[in-house]
Amino acid sequence: DIQMTQSPSSLSASVGDRVTVTCRASQSISSYLHWYQWKPGKAPKLLIYSASNLQSGVPSRFSGSGSGTDFTLTISSLQPEDVATYYCLQTYSTPPENTFGQGTKLEIK
Amino acid sequence: QVQLLESGPGLVKPSETLSLTCIVSGGSIRSYYWSWIRKPPGERPEWIGYVYYSGSTNYNPSLKSRVTISIDTSKNHFSLNLSSVNVADTAVYYCARGMGAWEPFDFWGQGILVTVSS
Numbered sequence: 001d002i003q004m005t006q007s008p009s010s011l012s013a014s015v016g017d018r019v020t021v022t023c024r025a026s027q028s029i030s031s032y033l034h035w036y037q038w039k040p041g042k043a044p045k046l047l048i049y050s051a052s053n054l055q056s057g058v059p060s061r062f063s064g065s066g067s068g069t070d071f072t073l074t075i076s077s078l079q080p081e082d083v084a085t086y087y088c089l090q091t092y093s094t095p096p097e098n099t100f101g102q103g104t105k106l107e108i109k
Numbered sequence: 110q111v112q113l114l115e116s117g118p119g120l121v122k123p124s125e126t127l128s129l130t131c132i133v134s135g136g137s138i139r140s141y142y143w144s145w146i147r148k149p150p151g152e153r154p155e156w157i158g159y160v161y162y163s164g165s166t167n168y169n170p171s172l173k174s175r176v177t178i179s180i181d182t183s184k185n186h187f188s189l190n191l192s193s194v195n196v197a198d199t200a201v202y203y204c205a206r207g208m209g210a211w212e213p214f215d216f217w218g219q220g221i222l223v224t225v226s227s
Contacts, residue, residue: 001170032211034213042219043113043216043218043219043220044203044205044214045217046213046214049212049215091211091212095167096159096210096211097170098156099156100153100155100156
């Protein structure tokens, strides 16, 4: 099975900062990598799909890049409402055996 | 706008069966893949499995022996049964929609906390 490793596990940054979260797969997953924002008590939100595509309605300060085994989620200018935990998800496995990263908890300094 | 709502008991005894239902509103249940995902406290989310609107299923191998996911297109809902639960099955359970078997989940419910305890 495919293992997903995220870094860092937690991150504290100031409003307006550029923030980067990394996700690494244990084998190549092409571009079958997606990013989610999780907030307590709310439905998880799809931010980026297929590594670099911005989901409809998501602010343009969010972007994604990468392919193969290494992927990045970037927030270009951190806003207070971005406080959340971010997870990557791979959907490459056949048969489907989707797996998540361990998460990155983002806080405001 | 598609909305998903999980329902079911919040407390289940060890060795019993956990049963949840997800009601889909604002759109058809047809032509999509419907998944269950859970998040134990302090752990990463875990995909449990999906059911296609036709009734075909695919489960996480780690849970396959205990999981059944079914769908009722006439009622626009799908269900999860997890048998022989133990405390490690305590988690927030989410239902979600996927556009395809290898596509991400684009709509989610808000989740329901299920605690396994005697």
